[in-house]
Amino acid sequence: MPSTVILWFRRDLRLDDNPALQAALIDCDRLVPVYVHDPDSEAPWAPGAASRWWLHGSLASMDQALQTFGTGLLIARGDALAELRRIVAATGATRIHWNRLYDPTTRDRDGRIKQALRADGLRAESHNASLLFEPWEIATGTGEPYRVFTAFWRRCGARLSDVGPLPAPTTLPPPPESPDSLPLENLALLPRIPWDTGLRETWTPGETAALEQARAFVQGRIQGYASARDLPALAGTSALSSHLHFGEIGPRRVLAMVREQWDDPTADPVETFVREIGWREFAHHLIYHYPHTTDEPLDRRFAALPWREEDADRLLRAWQRGETGIPLVDAGMRQLWHTGWMHNRVRMVVASFLTKNLRLPWQAGARWFWDTLVDADLAANSLGWQWSAGCGADAAPYFRIFNPVLQGERFDKSGAYVRRWCPELARLPDKYIHQPWTAPSALLEHAGIRLGRDYPAPIVDLKASREAALAAYEVVKAAGR
Template sequence: MSDTIIVWFRRDLRLDDNPALEAALRAGARILPVYIHAPDEEAPWAPGAASRWWLHHSLESLDGALRARGARLWIGQGKSLALLRRLAETSGARAIHWNRLYDPATRARDTEIKQQLRAAGLDCASHNGALLFEPWEAATGNGGPYKVFSAFWRHCAPRLAEHPDPIAAPARIPTVELDGGATVAELGLLPRLSWDQGLAANWTPGEDGARMAAEHFLAGPLGGYGKLRDHPDRPGTSRLSPHLHFGEIGPRRLLALTRAALPAPPTLGEDAFARELGWREFAYHLLYHFPQTPEHPLDARFADYPWREPSDTELLERWQRGRTGIPLVDAGMRELWHTGWMHNRVRMVAASLLTKNLRLPWQLGARWFWDTLVDADLACNTLGWQWTAGCGADAAPYFRVFNPVRQGERFDPNGDYVRRWCPELARLPDKVLQQPWTATNTTLARAGVGLDLNYPAPMIDLAQSRREALAGWERIKTTP
């Protein structure tokens, strides 16, 4: 009888190009595929509500794919270490393979598990299934981590060509039958009150859904990605972020697909896309080297920034509900609430309004995104929030405050995006759509808009609040 190896699935919910699975199969073993639901072990960043919804469907999809190959997903709940130990005993497994995670809580847990299981005589091996480059592979001239994206990517991009080809999913998976285990439904990941219709209408979680989304992107938006990726009014990006987060498609496969889809030498679109994947790599690089950053600013001077009292919950709630009175921001926050996703350009603008104009601590926004995004990812979310708040890895020599009106005029020039998510403004002329407070009463009345009646007046004076944000920066910028 051949050996048994446990493959512990986590955020690598796929069979294609899965290094842990591949290594176990290469060893000629029977595979016991396992998923353990242990949100406490991810605290304080246990998956939020939108992520749990996604996870439910992704696990069902993985189980289906395993069953189609003769295996099934054994699902457990509780302490990972205890469960893995018990599973190894009952199945007679001699080894456990998994793909690495990089957030501080799961890193510490996995290190502990590796030590304990090795001490118990089990062979444990971790692999890279999530990244193009391990966070420790890139180092500056003096051996430290990068803090500037362009330098990081200059180091990494030439090495992209060195990647081995991704590994195809196995046709069959020899397995060992084990009784017990929970069903996906028993994990209770779905909401009790059904608020998830918008998610279901917009997404197909799972490996097949990831492949479909990738193919759709390759056949269309990829060609114009360099030009259109900043436009929330156009379907110009891949929308692969939740699939990447849950590991339903690996970055190596994605890169290989984009390379194959475009003529050589790479077009602007392809390079721009690889570069965005590079931002994801950079986010993991930063989180790995600065594990305090989900809570604390990378730039320590920001500990003294004059943030507004977080107890001012009315401002936060208006922002969360898309009732700020700033159309582009409201459109984004409503898109997020409805679909679990927001376009990157609008994420930056919405985050800038919260942290710069409203001067609310960025951690509040990061938490809201964490709960509502289907792609909530500790590395990328932390990078995005710190970058926008100005306390992260941004090489700009000035304190950036996005002007949401100009951003709307530039990236949503016909107002399609704002009109879609703020239909009460739909009949306003383009000229005032991004700033209805400048419209005359006649224009407003003709368009059926009543400020503070069916659409809020702006909750903040953009120019004045910008000046205050800059003054706050002046106060801390020379702090040693």
């Protein structure tokens, strides 16, 4: 009797270096590639609007790739376990393979599904496609999870030579008679109101685009990455974060590409970039071992931090809209809204501004990023926000408060980034582009700017708000005594 196997795709939308796919192909006569859309099971962290947009494109790309092998992606919607059981009954499948996810809600769900399918008599197996190492494989000398990145990555670095990608298949088994697939459009992933013009102009989801993007970066820009990555006006980063999140490319393949060009991925000039792959690993290590950190501080002293209550809604809206009156902050927030992405240096600046100058909860920022980022990854998002707020693992000290003016003058010296995203300030001289409120009134008038009309006046005083943040931190320090 032919052996029929289900390959359950999730955030591993690729054929290259796909362990679940390779395992499914063993003794497989018929293959059923399946995607089940079940966002309710991911609550309270169901994909945001920008992520849904990317997912639509990624699924379309995956289906097209499978069709070149004479098959296609069977799309279903509903409770994942019920849909998988329905497909098993229709196809006679005896095995199901998938690649693991590590965010708390999905991990718990997948555990229940594996147990139920095995109780049904099926062989259900999960695999690692998204990380270099499983979170439980890397531990301190006492067997504890790491909370400091440098020590974590040092332990990983000793094992990097053991890591390599799997090849993409050259053929795939044909599908059996199976249920009809839902049209991708039925998942309603794209916005009804077309606010996604900037996303479509900026990104191409899918495995082909991911591989092309990675090759172009590794064969070119990676040499200048250590310095260029901090300059938001330049295309100095890899721009792979969304492709990695949706599994259109895996970190093992990226690392292999680096090795093809450079013998030692831990040596200059590529070490800085490879460390960023390590930071991604660290984020998943933390969310696996400390699942509460999606909503609560890892450093529990920060539960006592007195966040601002007065005028909080107005200030949050101004930050979300890029109308704070602080040019580097506003440029970043407008870039985010238009493209679904923000330069990492600017992410740190806008996060520091929200949590320290505005003294609004990091959870509010994390939620906004979750809905607006095309690379919204729960592990990375949680780690990044807790780092900025000073309450997470290996975090920036709370008293380290980014000055957005100084950050702009250092990393956007000519003001090119601000001028692109805040064009109303374009005619200001470099001297004032990052602090227009200090410009002489005649110069502002000549540039066609009236603060409060053409561009907002600052919603907080940077010096006074810094002092208020430090005073609030004294409450945290007292809580730890």
